[in-house]
Every structure is written in structure tokens, then in C-alpha cells.
Amino acid sequence: MNLRIKKYVAVALVIACIILGIARIQKGSPLIFETAVDRPQVAGEAEAEMEELSAPAEHFEDVRSYPDTKFDVAAYVAALQNARQMQNKTAAVGGFTDDQWRLEGPSNIGGRINAVAVDPNNPQVILAGCAAGGIFKTVDGGGHWFPVFDDHLSLAIGDITYEPGSSSVVYAGTGDVNSGGYGYVGDGLYKSTDGGSSWTNIGLGNTRIISRVIVDPVNHNKLYVAAMGLRMERNNDRGVYVSTNGGTTWAQTLFVSDQTGIIDLVQDPVYKLVLYASSWDRIRSDQENTSWGPNAKIWKTTDGGMSWNALSNGLPSWPQCRINLAVHPTNPQIVYAAYVDTTYYLTGIYKSVNAGATWMPIDVSTLAPDALGSFGWYFGNIFINPYSPNDLYLAGIQLYRTQNDGTNWTMVDPEWWTYLVHADKHDMAFLGPQSFIVATDGGLFKTVDNGIAWTRLDDIPNTQSYRVAVNPHLPGTYTTGLQDNGTTSGNFSGLDQWPRIWGGDGFQPIYDADPDHLVVENQNGNLLFSDDGGNIFQPYNTGIDVNDHRNWDMPIIKSHHSEDIYYTGTYRVYKNYGGLAFHSWSPVSVDLTDGLVSDARFHNITTIAESAIDPQL
DSSP, X not given: OOOOOOSHHHHHHHTTOOOOOOOOOSTTOOOOOOOTTTSOOOTTHHHHHHXXXXXXXXXXXXXXXXXXXXXXXXXXXXXXXXXXXXXXXHHHTTOXXXXXXXXXXXXXXXXXXXEEEEOTTOTTOEEEEESSSOEEEESSTTSSOEESOTTSSOOOEEEEEEOTTOSSOEEXXXXXXXXXXXXXXXXXXXXXXXXXXXXXXOSOGGGOOEEEEEEOSSOTTOEEEEXXXXXXXXXSOOEEEEESSTTSSOEEEEOOBTTEEEEEEEEOSSOTTOEEEEEEEOEESSSOEEOOBTTOOEXXXXXXXXXXXXXXXXXXXXXXXXXXXXXXXXXXXXXXXXXXXXXXXXXXXXXXXXXXXXXXXXXXXXXXXXXXXXXXXXXXXXXXXTTSTTOEEEESSSEEEESSTTSSOEEOSOOGGGOSSOSOEEEEEEEETTEEEEEETTEEEEESSTTSSOEEOOOOSOOOEEEEEEOTTSTTOEEEEETTTEEEEEOGGGTTOOOEEEOSSOXXXXXOSSTTOEEEEEGGGEEEEESSSSSSOEEOOTTSOTTSOOOTTOOEEEOSSOTTOEEEESSSEEEEOSTTTTOOEEEOSOOOSSOSSSOTTTSSOOOOOOOSSOTTO
């Protein structure tokens, strides 16, 4: 497989590749969710939980923007452009070429995929859009993949759409559609005329996050684009945009407010001038986290997007979060809407049988009350199987299905903690009445029997690493801490055989002189060690004050001069003199920050280094 591994651009982006996810605390053990039924959410609790869940992604942006109130997108884009120029200059003077890089893995631990699109004429051809890794293509049904978008600055993909009936014309909207707290912004809409092998930007760069792209099946020059806008600040580059000349010019035909974008957009399958859009209040900066509000509404146009009206009559009239939509593929009168409430749980699923004139909630009593957990701002799409229109799916932590409008709901995929199908579902593509592909936080998965059996469909190298260590006892073997996929180890000889050594968000692994010793770390400075080669891990935190504010990616190093000395840091430096077996951490500094002035995220130690020459330095 010809994988063009990026060079300087990869270095510039690897730290950015920290996506939001569920913290799996221990290898092989399930995460227990409290549900809305188990306990009511008190004021501010949902926001606090969202802050914690957003931590891995927001760490990237916060440390680059503090003390400013917003992330400097212009500087971010300039840095990407500079990295691209450095790559080109290096290649020109005899530096590394693409052919000199080898993929080491893993291919069995996937990264987040936001969008999946299947060639309308050939189901073996599939395009997958990654949250921060560009677009990959397969021509053999997922057996082998190759990158087709690496030459572009924005590798965050929000949506991919084929022109109806065409295998050649494809559109891709950039920017991370799930709009968490990170700088995965896009630079507009791209078009391909060769099936996704090459791409050209056709505008809408200021929208920054494109959530949906629709190509009119009657007039292929008419394009509809839903945009969430730059979520770091209030601006007017949000809403629905329409082009009647294939993207040469654009008109913003729906604008709700400067804090409100359009998260979903669907078209009537019969009356093509009828479309539905859902709006979402979303601002995220260092100083503000607006993720629900009064502008959460469903909008309808009957004139091809030129004018829009808000729908009501049975829909929630109080502030809401994200809304996702689906239109029946053969009966244009039937429309579904899934609402998320201000605690990020499912408000309900509403159905209209008269093209949005009135709405009624469908039964969700047999749906797991924590179907979305408190992640409804992160996923919650609904889908109708076009080959079997009675099948309605809700994509949450698990994938749920009803065939009778909610009278009964069943869970389609295995429990997430088995890792047979990864948690957190974002997109679906249907291949037949019982066959479909699901895009998740951990790659693509396919079933041909409505979820009885599943096949992992991707070996896409978009797993997101925080840190990498070389195993000194197994030359050429690497151990890495991954976002939301713990700590794993391997190399190119077993691309699809990297084991999950430990869970959570993985950070810095450390080896010492004993081949059975390994230190691992997960979120918020939780340190562990193994003295049996990684089979059993024990806590490695004794002596570190649990009340110390610390970095999400707390630094830890082993001394160059002693196998028994380690250093770590919260807002002060700690030293361990006892190695692994008899460890006891003690502070060896006072507060080295400026104190806890505003938020613990900003007032902690991020880096520690020891001189390789002088053990006192």
C-alpha cells in the first residue's frame, strides 16, 4: 500500500491530533455511565462534565491561546502554511522523501472518522473522512486504503458527498463537524472530478466548519452547504449557503444568529425544492462554552433554499442543544428529528407525517436512557435505511435500531467495551437491506446481517498519538500513548496486531533496564507501572498530592543517571528516589507557576528535562 506519510506537516499536527472521547479507565473494564434516569442533573453539572470530557482536545487550544480569550485561527493557518513550505524546501535540498518513510502501525486501533461515502455505482469504492487525518480511499471494499487529501492544509473533514449517480464527482466539506474544543477548523469546500483522487477548493473558506453538503439530483450545479462557522467566536459566516453554478459563487440564504450554526441539512426525496435544516447555538473559547440555547430550531424551505421558516407545532420550544434530522426515502411526508437537551442527554425523537406541519414524539421508553450518555452534543445522528425504510437508527455510544417507530428499540452492535465495534458513532452508509458501514471514534465497521456479525473495515493510519517510546529491549518496537485508545505497542511486522496494554487516554510510556518494567500514564497524571511485562499494572502515584492541579498530559521522565530516580510535575516538581518497587514521590520545588489564578488547565508544569551530563541540573 502506497501510504504517503507526512513529514514536517505531520510533526506540526501530531500534537493537534487529540480528539475528544470517553475515558476508558482500565484495560478490558467497561465505563459505567450514570443516566438521566439514575439521577437528575443539577445546575452546572452537565457543563462541568462536558468540560472534563472536552479536556483532551481543549488542551491543545488552551495552551496556545491563554491568556487571550480566543484561539488565533490566522496564526494557526499561517503555521500550517509555514510547515508545508518547510516540507517542500527540505525535499528540494535532498531531505527525506515520501518513499523513505515506513508505516509502523497500528492498523488495528483506528482513529475518529466523521464521514463515510460509498460510490453510487460501485460499493467497493469508499471514501472515509477523518476528524483530523484527511480523506482515505479504498477500491476493494476496505481491504486496502490510501490517502487522497494529504496535500491540503486542513485535514479535518466534516462531510463527503457524491454527486447523485456519479462515480467521478465528489464534494468534501472541511472542519470538524462535531465542534468540540479544539482547533480542527477547515478552509472550505472541496470538489473532485476524478473520484476523490485529487481535490480543488471551491470556496466558503470563512465558514471553517462544514457539516453537510447536498448536490441537487435534478440540477447538479445546484449545491447546498450547511456551515457551523468558526466556533471560537461570534461571527456571521454561519448558516446555509446555496450555489447555482457549481460553486463558482455562493449565497447565504439562512442565517440564524452570530452564535448559531447549521448542524444538519436534509432534502426531500421527491420535492427537491424542499429542504430541512437544524440550527445549534455553539461557541467555544477560553472564556465561554455555549452549547445550547434558544436558537435550536428546525427550518424548512419550499423554494430551494431561497427562504426559510422555523417549524414548531409539537417540537420543543425551550432551549435545546444539537438537533439531527432524517427524511423518509420514499414518503416525503415523514420527517424525524432527534433533540438533545441542555444536559446533553436525549430530549426525544419527534416525527412528522405531514412534512413538518405538526410533530409528535415517538416512543423511546425501551431505548437505553443513556443512549447518548451526556455526549449528545458530540453525536446523536439518526438514519433511515433507504433499502428498508422501516429501519430507523440512532447513533450514540452504541448503535440503536427500531423497526416500529419506537415501540421496541434494540442495540445493534456489541457492548463498546468489547472493542468488537468501537464506541461513539458518527456516520452510516447503507449498502443493502441488511448491510451497512458505521463510522466511529475508532474506525469503520461493516455488517452484512443487521449487526449479528461485524468486520473491521479499515487499516487507516489515523490513530492519534500523544507520545512515543522506543523499547530498548526489543529494537524497532515502539510503544505509544493514544487518544482514547490507551497505550499500545508494536511495529510494521504486525501492523494489525498492536495490543491494548492499558486504557484511557494514553500518554508517556517509559522503559528502564529491566525488560519487565514499564511505566504508563493516562489522563490528569494518573501514573501506573508494571513489573511483569505489562500484564498487571499498579498505581504509581504514592506521595503526589491528589489536590495538586496538574496538566492533562502531565510530564514524567526517568533520570539519565539512575534507574531509581523519576521526575514528574503538577504545579511543582516531584522526585521519586525508589524506582518502581519502593516508590514514594516527594515535592522538590515550591509552586513554579503563578498560582491558580483562573483555571487549573493554565497553571501547571508542562515539560521537565534533566541534563544528560550533570545529574544535578
